[in-house]
Amino acid sequence: MENAPVSTVSPEAPAVASKPWLPERVQSVLLAVAFPVLLVVLWHQLVVMTGTKLVPKPYQVGTMMWDFAFGGIHDDAFSGTILTHLFASMQRVYGGFALAIVIGIPLGLLIGKVKIIRQLLDPTLSLLRPIPVTAWLPLSMIFFGLGPRSAVFLVFLGAFYPILLNTIFGVRSVDPRLFEAASMLGCDGSRMFRQVVLPAAMPGIFNGLRLAHGFAWILIVVGEMTGVPTGLGSVIMDGRTLSRTDMVITGMIIIGIAGFLTDRIIVCINNWMLRWSPQHHG
Amino acid sequence: MVENTAKARRQFLSIRDVTKTFQLGADSVQALRSVNLTIDKGEFVCLIGASGCGKSTLLRIIAGFEQPTSGQICLHENTITGPGSDRGMVFQDYALFPWMTVRENISFGPRQKGLAKKYIDEITNEHLHMVGLEKFADRYPMQLSGGMKQRVAIARVLANECELLLMDEPFGALDALTRESLQQELLEIWERTKVTVIFVTHSVEEAVLLSDRVVVMTAGPGRIEADVPIELVRPREVSAIDFNQVRREITQRLTSHVAPRELKAVA
Numbered sequence: 001m002e003n004a005p006v007s008t009v010s011p012e013a014p015a016v017a018s019k020p021w022l023p024e025r026v027q028s029v030l031l032a033v034a035f036p037v038l039l040v041v042l043w044h045q046l047v048v049m050t051g052t053k054l055v056p057k058p059y060q061v062g063t064m065m066w067d068f069a070f071g072g073i074h075d076d077a078f079s080g081t082i083l084t085h086l087f088a089s090m091q092r093v094y095g096g097f098a099l100a101i102v103i104g105i106p107l108g109l110l111i112g113k114v115k116i117i118r119q120l121l122d123p124t125l126s127l128l129r130p131i132p133v134t135a136w137l138p139l140s141m142i143f144f145g146l147g148p149r150s151a152v153f154l155v156f157l158g159a160f161y162p163i164l165l166n167t168i169f170g171v172r173s174v175d176p177r178l179f180e181a182a183s184m185l186g187c188d189g190s191r192m193f194r195q196v197v198l199p200a201a202m203p204g205i206f207n208g209l210r211l212a213h214g215f216a217w218i219l220i221v222v223g224e225m226t227g228v229p230t231g232l233g234s235v236i237m238d239g240r241t242l243s244r245t246d247m248v249i250t251g252m253i254i255i256g257i258a259g260f261l262t263d264r265i266i267v268c269i270n271n272w273m274l275r276w277s278p279q280h281h282g
Numbered sequence: 283m284v285e286n287t288a289k290a291r292r293q294f295l296s297i298r299d300v301t302k303t304f305q306l307g308a309d310s311v312q313a314l315r316s317v318n319l320t321i322d323k324g325e326f327v328c329l330i331g332a333s334g335c336g337k338s339t340l341l342r343i344i345a346g347f348e349q350p351t352s353g354q355i356c357l358h359e360n361t362i363t364g365p366g367s368d369r370g371m372v373f374q375d376y377a378l379f380p381w382m383t384v385r386e387n388i389s390f391g392p393r394q395k396g397l398a399k400k401y402i403d404e405i406t407n408e409h410l411h412m413v414g415l416e417k418f419a420d421r422y423p424m425q426l427s428g429g430m431k432q433r434v435a436i437a438r439v440l441a442n443e444c445e446l447l448l449m450d451e452p453f454g455a456l457d458a459l460t461r462e463s464l465q466q467e468l469l470e471i472w473e474r475t476k477v478t479v480i481f482v483t484h485s486v487e488e489a490v491l492l493s494d495r496v497v498v499m500t501a502g503p504g505r506i507e508a509d510v511p512i513e514l515v516r517p518r519e520v521s522a523i524d525f526n527q528v529r530r531e532i533t534q535r536l537t538s539h540v541a542p543r544e545l546k547a548v549a
């Protein structure tokens with residue numbers, strides 16, 4: 001029989017001559033941690049060497065983070081309020097992101113697959129696309145007022161285009177034979193979209209989701225700088241106004257961690273949904 | 283009475299005066315000119331010809347993926363206007379749904395018909411068995427060899443109960459050993475199911491081995507040059523003397539029309 005399965009693990013895996021001194025996984029975690037530690041040390045040294053008062057030392061930021069999380073040190077308006085701000089921002093980020101998904105993916109599938117819809121919408125969308133999202137800020141404040149809804153709108157705008165464009169690209173790069181195969185097997189109309197166009201475009205869609213999620217966190221800060229009382233963006237803004245650089249840096253670090261963790265979740269979902277194609281694993 | 287049934291049989295598939303012209307900007311390419319062909323139910327017909335003579339185009343028009351520029355194709359006296367589940371195409375590059383397992387690929391057609399799950403499972407298992415892939419039912423196409431992928435593609439259209447199997451150089455990308463075993467399996471399936479097959483190939487040997495009739499096409503523009511019945515008894519043996527006679531005869535038909543064209547191109 002010729003039908004020996006093409007195994008996913010190559011039989012001639014490179015022979016390991018000597019055992020590595022650390023398991024691969026441990027090594028990769030150690031290296032990943034080593035670099036930021038090095039940066040923090042460098043930061044401390046630079047602040048000490050230059051004697052600047054404008055930038056806090058790392059341990060001052062650490063203290064601020066502790067106080068922000070648990071209180072009991074500075075005992076000011078920010079002590080122990082991390083969850084309030086984090087949840088406020090997360091709600092807006094995920095709200096705007098979800099809205100962009102719900103509108104961007106179906107629209108992208110339609111534009112990618114249906115010529116007449118592409119001809120109808122593509123020119124307009126291409127015209128609007130180069131406008132930086134931040135340029136919408138004044139208008140969004142008129143539409144939605146000074147507040148969280150304006151922030152959600154900005155996040156939505158920022159996440160919408162990467163999702164839309166990557167969905168369209170995902171559909172356009174599907175082998176047209178798959179659509180032919182589906183139609184000869186009796187699949188058409190909306191079933192075609194659900195059963196063939198959507199899953200076939202999934203690799204493109206997930207590219208878009210990861211990009212869009214990054215933009216969503218960028219824009220939440222811009223959105224929350226417009227007179228919203230809660231949220232990590234407003235914490236950073238307040239820190240600036242009060243010349244509390246430790247607070248600014250604290251806000252930045254928390255956004256970085258939240259964004260990183262959500263990205264890992266998206267990658268996990270990606271790997272599960274695209275388990276049929278190891279080359280698309282993140 | 284006898285004549286009546288004969289006529290009904292003849293009219294299973296009829297291709298009448300089919301012409302196809304592709305428009306490429308200002309240029310136009312005539313891929314097919316006045317193609318006429320009738321195929322009986324249960325026949326195994328091979329289309330053979332040099333590349334570019336319109337074999338794929340003809341097959342795609344029968345499948346309903348392309349419309350003829352003029353003329354018409356009728357299946358059971360119904361004009362073909364688009365793809366349908368009565369015809370199943372097996373592509374050279376498989377065109378399996380990569381996000382579906384072998385089982386899901388095979389059950390795709392039955393699932394579209396909204397059959398009961400029990401019935402769908404039954405059909406799927408039967409066809410998994412037919413192509414000998416029970417053990418690989420939960421694999422994804424990416425994890426299969428070329429020969430296995432092509433078996434899935436065959437099972438997928440048969441599970442959909444197509445009456446006419448359209449195969450466009452289905453074994454062209456496979457190695458010789460795999461090709462031989464798939465040729466045998468296809469013949470067994472054909473004898474068992476009595477499905478009608480139109481099989482495109484550019485191998486004379488493959489055509490003579492498999493078919494009841496070999497239809498020779500030539501290019502510039504694509505048309506049918508000869509329609510040769512193959513009366514060798516089955517199972518056929520490639521090394522037999524009569525097999526080689528037939529093969530030579532078909533090869534001559536093919537090359538006799540290539541040569542003058544090439545001479546013209548040189549001149």
Ligand SMILES: Nc1ncnc2c1ncn2[C@@H]1O[C@H](COP(=O)(O)OP(=O)(O)O)[C@@H](O)[C@H]1O
Nearest residue numbers: 304306311313332333334335336337338339340
């Ligand atoms: N979609 C298309 N657009 C333009 N020309 C095409 C198209 N499909 C096929 N052709 C042309 O039609 C002719 C026949 O092609 P094809 O049917 O693929 O031949 P074969 O399958 O016999 O090799 C070729 O000259 C090819 O270039």
Ligand SMILES: [Mg+2]
Nearest residue numbers: 337338339450
């Ligand atoms: Mg071809």
